[in-house]
Amino acid sequence: MQRSLLFRMGIVVKSVLFGMFVIVAFRLWQIAPMLAIGRTVYHHSPGHCRLVEGIENGAEDIATLPNGLAFFSSGLDFPAGHLKYPVTGKIYTFDFNHPGSSFVIVYTNIAIIIKILDENPKELTIEGLSSMNPHGLSLWQNDKGDTYLFVVNHPPNGEECVDKFLFDAKTNSLVHKMRVSSTEHGFMEVVNDLVVVGDNQFYYTNFLHKQLPVAVQKFGMIAWGSVGYFDGQKTSLVQKGLLLPNGINISPDMKYVYVSHSGHAEILVLNRLSDGSLSLKNSIQIGTRGDNLDVDPITGSIWIGAHPKFMQIVRYASDPNTYKSASQVLRVNMKDGHFVNMTEVFADDGSFISGSSSAVYYKHAMLVGTVFTNLMYCEVK
Template sequence: MYLMDLQNVQAAPRELKITSTSQFNADTFAPHGISVVEDSKQGRHVVFVVNHPYGDEAVASRVEKFLYDPLKQELIHQTYFSDPTMMVVNDLQATGENSFYFTNSNYFTKPLAVLLEVLLELPLTDVVYFDGQTYTVVDSGLKSPNGVAMSPGGKYVYVAYFVAREIAVYKRNEDNTLRPVQKYPLYGWPDNIQVDQKTGHLFVALHPLAYKFLAYTDDIGGQTTPSQVIQLAVEDGLIKSSQELFYDHGDLISGSSTAIVYDGTLLVGSVFHNLVTCKVNVPLL
């Protein structure tokens, strides 16, 4: 886990200190999705991280909860969450200090079975909500949901469907169940979603060519795959329009997985490759 100062993007990201506990082994920690809850009154950050522990075939996924100590640049492990509803967890969106939505991107865990699940577009996965006590499936029969995010104020939830090539918009009910209100098609396979907390607009990292991305994941050192970032304009929770912010054939960055704009600078992360920053040279929506 690394910390990057977006006010000084030329500085190298700093690795955060993480210490093992009786409940958590830092040596087998394999982080995936991440969500942060900021408590401005107490001046602290709660960090939830999807973990696929190395070497533990019995546990494909679990969620770790940390407290961030800014003085020591350290993540302090608090507890973990594990449940049979966690198949292959891809991403999560915290709604409080002990509650979150999460996506299961795959039903199967073996590489060949996962490949067939994606190629055959099997609707075997779901979105789950944990309220601190109970895990509830809030949408099911889905095709590889990846990133999940929430609108400022928490009225809407956005889910990126990799295989279906769309962003699904849900209205969040008072009991935290989800009501689908929009499906926005994309010309690419979406990975993660970031929300501009001021405007509510979305930044989405895409894989423009799925076959190249799948070949790349099988031969990371010998293949490249394109990267793309788009911005989606949102009005009253619904997506109204889109524009491309970034495209690369794969030489600069392969397999874009997440992106965010801060003060005119675009930060693009990848699944296995580089971290890239560049100035945005088009007007934002």
């Protein structure tokens, strides 16, 4: 009798262990493509590329006005407090119309020295806010021609915020006008990016959920991410059950919202309804972990800064000064919310530029930002 009981218990234990093995194996099979362990990244560029001097703490997200003036966030510490060195959050502008370097000849007693002076980029003065930990950003111009910059901000007190600024071109400053915070509004977990669709209306991505450890959500493929909407008064969730939703943007006709569903290496195309809610139209497999999205206002093409090597970006995020991460830029051509074709515009194994997170295009030129390190300017031939 005792032997029979032990035999049965042994079968149960073996069955449980086998079941656990199957679950773990299935999870590994699921995340294997995301890890991209065997992928090789070969360097190529659309023309001459150079690193922009003066930017050493990244350009996580970039947005451009129709006149070619680009705004970008720098000095991100995300998750807040994880970097091993101090950084200061800043917002800069870069003028695509004057990207080149000017040459100044300096005469000395021994030789003629040519110095290269570059007017770009310019740091903006921030008025009405004591500190910034800027992440995603989005521009909005109202009917009067005023320019507003909305920025995802991670203050040291643990809040998740979206701050609205008025851009003053005369004083080269940002004047704080409004804050939407997780203290006053629900449905703001770990906010990554946003896209503005009205004077005080915007969609935003909750990249992670605060109730679960980061590693569990990333490697356990726990789809607790979401897309939120602020209608000017209150926040609400308009898409749930997403795995690491990252960048977000909108088509030029404002009919379709694009979301970088990075956990599944795809772009979600969402119909924008009259009440602000979203419905899935289709998805585009891009085969890489897309970060921020920028939409060309003329062609409607989506420009994507991406991370082709998952484990590299994980190590890079832990210590950007020590580890390198491959970089990639994709251009996805769209028509009426449907995929047309896709081109890899730029790629690098991390030796030249590491951790690409954003890419914007303007008149045969391109800016590529990174999460924590530098900024690159390229000619696009």
